[in-house]
Amino acid sequence: MHAIAGETLTMSDDITEKVLDVIAASKRMPREQVTATSTFEELGMDSLSGLNLIFDIESAFDVSVPDEVLERVKSVPQLIENLKLLLAQKAAPPGLPQ
């Protein structure tokens, strides 16, 4: 368990950086203007650009973001948190022996 936690932590930093890269590319804004604490509103996102971002995140991380998860995500930290959960589920699907 400890080893897995350590790996997750390292992976998490990479995830954060990659998410910020994807946001900058998706929103066509300078990378330095995207921070890990921004809300979508602060980034000037509306519902359609939010959908575009999630589509780009799905492509970049090879995950599928369910509608009910999308409804919870209104900021970069929420996006990162939920993405990590999805990636963890993907790595170890629920119900399989840990």
Added chain:
Amino acid sequence: MGVICALGNDLASMWPACRDGHPGIAAITSLDTTNIRYKNGAEVRGFDPAQHFQPTQADFLDRFAQFALVAAREALASSGLTFSPGEGARTAVVTGSCVGGQSTQDAGFVSIYQQKTNRAHPLTIPRCMANAGASHIAMELGISGPVYTISTACSSANHAMGQAFWMVRSGLVDAAITGGSEAPFSFGFLKAWEAMRIVAPDTCRPFSKDRQGLIMGEGAGMLVLESMEAAQARGANILGEIVGFGMSSDAGHITSPTVEGPASAMRSALADGGLAPEDIGYINAHGTGTAGNDRMETAAIRSVFAQHADKLAVSSTKSMHGHALGAAGALEAVATVMALRDQLVPPTINFRVPDPECDLDIVANQGRPAVIGGALSNSFAFGGLNAVLAFRKI
């Protein structure tokens, strides 16, 4: 009038089902939904093209054009109008379609990209083009006047019927066959709607607080329009009267609606018809069942009608026949004409929880007798394009 949709394949079956709140929404059967997040739609059922078309004609017709022809034939037959050779020059056909021959296009792409045939069927273009329905109606009925198709997403049919109405009113033509048709159930197109994340996982619940989105529908509605004087003079069976048309553009966002755009279109329709807000007793709402539309439409209705908004009946028949995109306004025009004729407001079915942001009299779950002198039918499209028709009891 002629109609074909999930509630019935002609007016005699569609209107009683609509009036009585029958559900047209069910599991999609025309294609495999395993890899689509939503499973339900409002499909036309029991439609056998062979009963309507010779194989030589059917070869040229995508499903959306088949619907257009079937509804136009019914409309013309019920109007009693006939065209002698040469008379068709004073008649128009104006149809609405959002996406034209989707299933033909989808099959062509499957052939090229998936099956690697590297060849497309030669009838792909004539079947796909959005004006195919209008052209086949003109060809079959000998109508040689203005014939064209309007594509403004979910407002297509209302824009089409509004233009046809204005052409008849201005005397540009003596008669018009007008409405909309759509057949959007193709895998690629349903996936594109999935990506918008506004299709409900279960059903369409307009104005209900627990609404989760729209449900795709299909079909066609067609109306035969002529001046009241001409219709009376030949002793026609007159079903209803269109008195006004209004349109506007939000000039805002490509998918998010405004309040002012729809409100402006409703005001224009009232003004065009010489109607006061108090003349309206029923609004057939755009009422898609999405969070955004129903909230904004409520605000727009309140903005136009002020205190009279609380005396109006408002319902969304999309809860029954689904959202038929470019045919939506035509199905709803049929419902609105029949509501005025029978003095009965069709319900908004699937309604469960009142929403303070949609606090209109939305005629939940059961149709209701009402004294209605005038009615509006709203269509508001992606792209911010709004088109509203005003009707009056005859």
